[in-house]
Amino acid sequence: MGDILRVCALYPSRMNIYADRGNMILLERRCAARGIGFELSAAEHGDSIDPGAFDLFYIGGGQDRDQVQIAQDMLRTKRDALARAAEDGKVMLAVCGGYQLLGESYELADQVIEGLSIVSLKTVREPGPRLIGNVVIELEIEGKPQRLAGFENHGGRTYLGEGESPLGSVISGFGNNGSDHFEGVRHKNVFGTYLHGPLLPKNAWFADYLTALALARDGTPVELKPLDDVLEDAAHRCALDAGRRSRR
């Protein structure tokens, strides 16, 4: 095919507490198996970004202290480029803390952090425990129902603004806030979710979906070569079962 998937990881040194590198490993190895090139760049503190130079942006979860610093740096050095990328239909996967940063604001302990405002959502604190556990959500991809399995662990409760669509609905687990049964957000090709860390290994089909979207640069759908996914499918079923077992 000769094509190259160009991935930009945002703040990988800090926003990687739940083994987010699993997502990068999955994307890379699946590209390699299909003869697609894979280029991974890191945008750290102070770095600016050329939105045209990448097909897929990734941001993972960090510790509270790091997220405060990152929110400030992002607003200063990356906000406009990321907003343009999002409007241009670039693929963006924002997980856990990274998901919270997409919105207008989020509350952390006693302060309110200003987010990127790429998507209309707010994250607030409410009384009650952290929302922790296996989670399964159902989403619709090109008219077909699909499932994502993962693990969530967040103190914040996220509420979507007027006109925003969730990524999916909660089958088991808590999702955005534990009350409205929505999980994540999808805005154009921007995907935000609380399914933290290595969600792509648990959902290889979703890794392929994002890859195909990212490579369809001019809007022409890209068909990816099928792979031997016996282990991938078994891992997906195992993660779905874990969610089912912990269903309350």
Place this chain on the structure above:
Amino acid sequence: MSQVSPLKLAVARGAGSLIRAAGRGGGTSLPGKLLLSMQDDAIERLVSPLENGTVVISATNGKTTTASLLSSILREADLEPVHNHAGANMPGGIASSLLSATRHGTLTGDIGLFEVDEAWVADLVGRLQPRVIMLANLFRDQLDRYGELETLADSWAGMIASLPAATTVVLNADDPLLAQLAGDRQNVIYFGIEDRAYAESSPRHAADSKFCRQCGAPLSYDAVLLGHLGHYQCVSCGAQRPRPSVYASNIQMNGMSGSAITIDSPGGSIAIELPIPGLYNVYNAVAATAAACALELPKTAISGGLREARAVFGRVESISVSGHEVALLLIKNPTGANEVLRTIAAQDERFDLWIALNDKIADGRDVSWVWDADFEELAGRVNRVTCSGTRAPEMALRLAYAGVDRHDIVVDDRIEQSFDSAVAAAAADGNPVFALPTYTSLLDLRTAIAKRGEAPAYWSK
């Protein structure tokens, strides 16, 4: 302080034997919980008569081994420790271990030695009033249970600030999350590893990199020994690794058989043969030595105690199945697993492997961590890998993406059956075999083997 009423002790102890008689497992924390419900300050009351005070040890990795090493040193110094065991490291479990060490309402023993769950340090330090408290490392582990590392470190800092001046704090100088926790407190002993022979130049993973607790800038490393432990400094504000007074000055690793190390301390230098493998166990030995120094134990007791040390339950043990030797190594988080992987990958021969990944509460329900561990070490080193446990297929996928050939991976979630077939296959091919279980899969395996009535013969250590 007055004693706990013999009646209450008897009731709680009776509950323990009832549970055991009913075959409901060890009943480790239930008697203690019952005792605490009758007498909420039972722990304080029971430990206060101990003549030599108590020692509290906490860490993400190695607390059980370190406590066991220190216990061996204490015995060598003719002090009988009252010691809790792995898995009994929260208040209920500690009260249970105290209960089982009481005779006629009084503790039999000279000194308390308690490994304490990271999240319970502040609570238990309040109850145990330790003479020495050792904080040995803080790694990412079971984040679903503890919340965030920084939050835990902050709470430890608060706990240290509230300690009486007489308490000696022992900290790992090589762990930047811990080294600054004592501020300018006087009574602190730092330990570490000075020998850089086995060091790397920078953290292996971005996720292991750490930031200055004082100013938030990234730390720069001259040497990385294990995960984020090493020789570091902050170029931004000048914060530095404290100079340890107890440290490994010379290390010679001898594969699975252990290592030869020299530990320097203010009391002099001791050379020992440590019978347990890996750099992580060197840290455990140095930590135990530092605690022994805090207790002012003689050098001979330290060297004798470490030499006598046998691997603790499950950490490194080997079992023989139909004449085929299997080395068992517990894995439970990325840093610990990386050290285990590094140690076995250093073998000359290719080997077979049995890995069991469970997601029960004691393992951490979140199995994300396997993507942070360097299973890439196994690529090209293994003949056959059997994946077992409740999340066996996810373990298998991790290995496939780490470069292990998919055709060499067997998936079977049944612990006992998969273990037996893995060992039988290795024996038939004459391959060495390692077993890498997570915590509860190790327990399941031991239970399964004990049920055959063969346990005493099976467990060689």
